[in-house]
Amino acid sequence: xxxxxxxxxxxxxxxxxxxxxxxxxxxxxxxxxxxxxxxxxxxxxxxxxxxxxxxxxxxxxxxxxxxxxxxxxxxxxxxxxxxxxxxxxxxxxxxxxxxxxxxxxxxxxxxxxxxxxxxxxxxxxxxxxxxxxxxxxxxxxxxxxxxxxxxxxxxxxxxxxxxxxxxxxxxxxxxxxxxxxxxxxxxxxxxxxxxxxxxxxxxxxxxxxxxxxxxxxxxxxxxxxxxxxxxxxxxxxxxxxxxxxxxxxxxxxxxxxxxxxxxxxxx
Numbered sequence: 001x002x003x004x005x006x007x008x009x010x011x012x013x014x015x016x017x018x019x020x021x022x023x024x025x026x027x028x029x030x031x032x033x034x035x036x037x038x039x040x041x042x043x044x045x046x047x048x049x050x051x052x053x054x055x056x057x058x059x060x061x062x063x064x065x066x067x068x069x070x071x072x073x074x075x076x077x078x079x080x081x082x083x084x085x086x087x088x089x090x091x092x093x094x095x096x097x098x099x100x101x102x103x104x105x106x107x108x109x110x111x112x113x114x115x116x117x118x119x120x121x122x123x124x125x126x127x128x129x130x131x132x133x134x135x136x137x138x139x140x141x142x143x144x145x146x147x148x149x150x151x152x153x154x155x156x157x158x159x160x161x162x163x164x165x166x167x168x169x170x171x172x173x174x175x176x177x178x179x180x181x182x183x184x185x186x187x188x189x190x191x192x193x194x195x196x197x198x199x200x201x202x203x204x205x206x207x208x209x210x211x212x213x214x215x216x217x218x219x220x221x222x223x224x225x226x227x228x229x230x231x232x233x234x235x236x237x238x239x240x241x242x243x244x245x246x247x248x249x250x251x252x253x254x255x256x257x258x259x260x261x262x263x264x265x266x267x
Contacts, residue, residue, distance in 0.1 A: 030226075036119045036121075038146055038149070039117070040117070040119040041102045041104065041117055042118050042119040042120045043097070043118050043120045043121065043141055044095055044106065044107065044115055044116070044117065044118070044141075045115070045117070045118040045120075045138055045139075045141035045142040046093055046114060046135055046138035046139055046141075047115075047116065047139070048090060048093070048114070048135055048139050050112045050114035051090050051112065052087075052112055052114075053068060053070040053088035053089075053090050054111065054112070055068060056109050056110060056111060057105075057106035057109060057110055057115060058106075060105050060106060060109045061105065062103065062105065063099045063101055064099070065095055065096040065097070065098075065099035065100045066093075066094070066095055066096075066106060067092065067093075067095075067096070067132075068090070068092065068093055068094075069091040069092035070088040070089055070090050070091050070092075071091060072086050072087075072088065072089070073086070073088070073089040075087055090135070092134065093134070093138065094132055094133060094134045094135065095132070096132045097123070097131040097132070097133065098128045098131040098132070104117065116142060117145070118141045118144045119144060120141050120144045120225060122225045122227070140228060143228065143231065209234040209237065210234065210237050211230060211234055211237065212233045212234070212236045212237040212240070213233070215232065215233040215236040215237075216229050216230065216233035219233065
């Protein structure tokens with residue numbers, strides 16, 4: 001009879017040893033962020049400028065968790081002699097994620113690509129009432145929306161993308177032509193001094209992005225997610241560092257100009 005417990009103990013130790021040699025599946029969240037698949041249904045993001053207040057998403061929502069308010073606005077004609085148009089202006093767009101079941105119907109039925117899936121998931125709260133997020137928060141989540149997957153081989157670009165690429169290429173050509181004209185005008189003005197055109201143009205200042213801890217802490221206190229806070233803190237650091245370097249460079253240039261003038265007065 002005493003041999004039975006020993007056998008059971010050995011079996012249990014065997015299971016423990018086999019499990020200990022397997023790769024670990026646990027991640028040390030939140031210190032280690034999870035690797036989310038590209039089609040993660042984290043939260044619904046809103047691109048406000050694409051919304052026409054057609055109410056299609058609110059009508060098709062099976063949980064009635066989308067709240068939209070708008071008002072009529074007069075739009076002046078694009079051309080002289082045209083008619084004044086009336087369009088809906090979005091006042092409120094909110095989603096109650098306490099009711100949302102993440103079915104994605106609102107995203108599928110939106111005819112103007114105003115709603116997107118975002119992998120953001122760090123928006124838990126201690127109150128159900130705080131799970132109703134307004135359009136400002138939904139707009140911020142669009143920064144975390146991943147790019148669309150590439151097209152299949154041989155597939156043609158959608159018409160709106162082709163039109164956008166054509167317009168962008170035209171804008172680039174116009175900007176390049178304007179820059180050439182400006183450089184030619186600057187060269188004509190500086191020809192008498194023998195200075196090369198564009199020599200006084202400000203060089204681009206490269207700054208390695210780092211996290212501005214003060215901005216990061218402020219955003220975290222405001223309830224922003226860590227991902228959004230890190231991105232905005234890095235952008236704030238780069239802007240501040242570029243401004244500081246440009247100011248320092250301008251001070252050195254002004255000091256160099258004053259020194260020859262002082263030497264001339266002394267002579």
